[in-house]
């Protein structure tokens with residue numbers, strides 16, 4: 001996979017105008033970047049906008065992080081799979097029956113959509129895990145536990161921080177996708193993220209894709225920021 005294909009730009013914008021302004025840069029390019037549409041944009045623009053981006057050639061990650069009883073999640077995935085996006089997300093803490101039902105629904109749709117499982121959010125640190133959520137042990141051990149559960153349920157991969165991607169691969173399989181948010185170029189502020197790595201570090205640790213939002217979308221020159229990240233990844237891949 002080329003360096004530019006490993007970056008997923010999180011289009012966390014309030015509406016279509018802001019998102020389209022960024023995507024304009026690739027209007028005539030054959031190599032469109034991977035984009036992620038999350039709650040904020042999806043609830044504002046709806047499915048048609050997402051389907052249109054797919055038709056234009058953008059690989060799309062529709063990140064709605066479903067979490068409910070197995071039947072409800074499976075029916076939700078059934079509806080979402082019709083959009084023909086590349087990636088969808090559900091939460092690991094829904095448990096094995098939920099994960100299996102979601103995967104079955106995704107496969108049944110036959111659109112080739114891959115299903116990812118959110119382990120522990122990258123905004124979670126050990127103190128929060130232990131004291132607020134009441135889950136004992138380290139964040140890493142919880143991520144690995146969820147990743148193994150997800151792997152056994154037959155989904156395609158997990159969302160975890162770059163700090164855990166190598167461990168996830170070791171505990172599951174090298175083909176099991178590790179998609180990592182919480183990416184911050186050196187010296188950038190972590191903001192609400194707790195488990196952060198630089199783009200180069202995340203790739204080095206075995207991440208397949210990096211999800212990056214504000215370091216690109218809030219940069220004074222978002223395209224230059226995207227290109228600098230791609231350059232950093234390239235350097236690591238060529239090492």
Ligand SMILES: O=C(O)c1cc(=O)[nH]c(=O)n1[C@@H]1O[C@H](COP(=O)(O)O)[C@@H](O)[C@H]1O
Pocket residue numbers: 010012038063065089118120121122123159160181182183193211212213214215
């Ligand atoms: O599922 C995700 O993409 C996700 C999981 C997670 O654990 N942490 C996380 O930050 N994300 C998403 O990744 C993006 C990170 O954005 P920035 O912090 O702006 O780079 C956001 O769109 C989050 O919703």
